[in-house]
Amino acid sequence: MSGTRFGDQLKGQVAVVTGGGQGLGRAVARALAQRGADVVIAARRRAVLEATAAELAADVGARVVPVVADTTDTGSVQALAQAAAAVGQVTILVNGAAAPAGLVRNDIAAADPEALLADLDTKVVGYFRCIKALAPLMRANHYGRVVNIGGLTGRSSHALSGMRNVAIVHLTKTLSDQLGPDGITVNTLHPGVVESEHIHDLYGYLAKQFTVFGQHIHIGCDSGDTAVRMAHLFSRYIPHFIALSASSPFFQGVDTFFASSRLNSVSAFPLAGHLPFVADWAGFTGYFEQMRELHVVESMKDFYWDIRPKPEFGTIEIRVCDTPLTLERAAALATYARALARYLMEKRPIEPSQDVYRVYGYNRFLACRFGLDAEIIDPQLRAFLENCWETLENAGYDPDIYKGLIGVFGGMSFPVLQDDQSQGADDIDDDHHPASVEAVRGGATKHAEQQRRKVSAQDGHRDEERIARLRGNQQRAGREHDAVADVVDGRRGQQPAEASPEPRWDDGLGRPGEE
Numbered sequence: 090m091s092g093t094r095f096g097d098q099l100k101g102q103v104a105v106v107t108g109g110g111q112g113l114g115r116a117v118a119r120a121l122a123q124r125g126a127d128v129v130i131a132a133r134r135r136a137v138l139e140a141t142a143a144e145l146a147a148d149v150g151a152r153v154v155p156v157v158a159d160t161t162d163t164g165s166v167q168a169l170a171q172a173a174a175a176v177g178q179v180t181i182l183v184n185g186a187a188a189p190a191g192l193v194r195n196d197i198a199a200a201d202p203e204a205l206l207a208d209l210d211t212k213v214v215g216y217f218r219c220i221k222a223l224a225p226l227m228r229a230n231h232y233g234r235v236v237n238i239g240g241l242t243g244r245s246s247h248a249l250s251g252m253r254n255v256a257i258v259h260l261t262k263t264l265s266d267q268l269g270p271d272g273i274t275v276n277t278l279h280p281g282v283v284e285s286e287h288i289h290d291l292y293g294y295l296a297k298q299f300t301v302f303g304q305h306i307h308i309g310c311d312s313g314d315t316a317v318r319m320a321h322l323f324s325r326y327i328p329h330f331i332a333l334s335a336s337s338p339f340f341q342g343v344d345t346f347f348a349s350s351r352l353n354s355v356s357a358f359p360l361a362g363h364l365p366f367v368a369d370w371a372g373f374t375g376y377f378e379q380m381r382e383l384h385v386v387e388s389m390k391d392f393y394w395d396i397r398p399k400p401e402f403g404t405i406e407i408r409v410c411d412t413p414l415t416l417e418r419a420a421a422l423a424t425y426a427r428a429l430a431r432y433l434m435e436k437r438p439i440e441p442s443q444d445v446y447r448v449y450g451y452n453r454f455l456a457c458r459f460g461l462d463a464e465i466i467d468p469q470l471r472a473f474l475e476n477c478w479e480t481l482e483n484a485g486y487d488p489d490i491y492k493g494l495i496g497v498f499g500g501m502s503f504p505v506l507q508d509d510q511s512q513g514a515d516d517i518d519d520d521h522h523p524a525s526v527e528a529v530r531g532g533a534t535k536h537a538e539q540q541r542r543k544v545s546a547q548d549g550h551r552d553e554e555r556i557a558r559l560r561g562n563q564q565r566a567g568r569e570h571d572a573v574a575d576v577v578d579g580r581r582g583q584q585p586a587e588a589s590p591e592p593r594w595d596d597g598l599g600r601p602g603e604e
Contacts, residue, residue, distance in 0.1 A: 103126065110132035126181065127151065135155070154176055166222045186215055228271045304334065314369045317372070
């Protein structure tokens with residue numbers, strides 16, 4: 090599919106892509122060529138440029154012209170403009186020539202001013218040189234499109250080189266005002282992590298396998314110490330989020346028999362799993378610095394943990410959920426996380442313990458494999474639904490959480506309410522929550538029927554303890570169904586409480602994985 094042409098909407102136009110020999114620049118050049126443009130790719134390494142040009146020309150069937158150019162040299166940029174004009178009518182410029190992730194990412198005490206100047210000269214002034222050289226060609230035709238590749242570090246504080254991306258935004262705004270009257274638009278694009286040659290060299294086919302998507306949930310923390318504590322506490326509940334969101338039974342067209350096959354791709358990475366058991370933020374930063382000194386990681390982005398600190402946002406990030414198939418499901422999963430966070434922070438029912446990690450991998454596997462039918466391994470062998478329901482009972486002192494939880498559990502055949510919880514669940518209002526009354530009632534009814542079928546299937550089994558537990562679940566499911574019906578029939582609406590924003594906390598940890 091990489092060689093597919095998508096039409097000729099750019100036929101007759103010439104696009105110039107700086108940094109077009111590899112990475113994001115090469116991908117942009119391919120996309121432009123697939124839409125019919127003649128593409129001029131510019132970079133400093135001739136061999137890389139010529140190889141990319143030959144590949145794109147053969148693959149897409151487009152005209153791709155390699156031009157060796159150094160955007161830090163004004164004369165070289167002017168020669169690039171002349172070469173592009175010789176190809177045809179230049180209407181597009183994509184500025185992408187820059188050092189990946191920047192040259193200065195460390196503390197100011199160790200930062201090199203000359204490296205910072207080189208960063209700014211290559212990216213900011215280099216972009217300016219290219220626009221200045223090519224704008225007259227666009228002005229002559231009263232039409233042009235300029236895209237400046239920025240980076241996410243311009244919106245955070247973890248890398249000094251991020252100032253170049255802030256400067257790119259200012260450059261873009263200023264030149265868009267100047268060139269707009271001539272029909273030339275100037276915009277900035279801030280990409281995230283880019284699939285690059287480095288990623289392929291390190292991970293091989295895993296990089297291709299990892300084109301999977303999920304929902305990440307962020308929970309605000311007031312300090313790094315709180316983040317470490319909450320990450321350890323939430324690790325106990327990671328199987329809940331896996332099973333409740335599981336929606337990826339197929340991989341490349343094959344039924345894997347897993348409720349969530351997506352996490353199998355993540356698990357293959359060397360730094361997947363969970364964070365080490367450290368006591369506080371100081372212990373975590375010490376661990377990070379050791380790993381960085383050993384060249385195992387360069388940034389927090391290199392940790393593919395199921396839950397990890399996100400210091401630039403002041404959060405911990407739950408990363409195990411499959412992509413929800415509805416917005417309602419996504420919001421409800423986040424509501425469940427909120428309920429747990431409030432319960433763990435305010436009630437403090439348990440303390441972080443390394444014991445949770447003894448069975449972490451196995452519980453994670455069970456949740457991925459069996460979803461809602463899994464059994465959680467803890468001091469008592471319990472069905473997933475039982476374990477999750479106990480959590481809901483503990484967190485259920487906040488009535489507002491039910492507005493979100495019903496959206497998940499009602500629609501997933503999960504018991505929503507217990508008869509002694511009707512006061513808290515009483516606040517359900519289908520006008521303010523996406524879950525319909527029918528879905529809630531139907532979910533509880535279906536769950537009760539599922540429990541009856543399980544008991545019938547097990548009646549001849551000699552495991553009397555398991556049968557007794559299943560019968561108990563059946564009886565409770567019936568009571569929950571009745572409780573749901575009572576609450577739904579007599580429900581009253583209530584606006585959800587406003588969530589107060591959580592403060593950020595600084596980390597000092599670089600993120601070379603992002604520009």
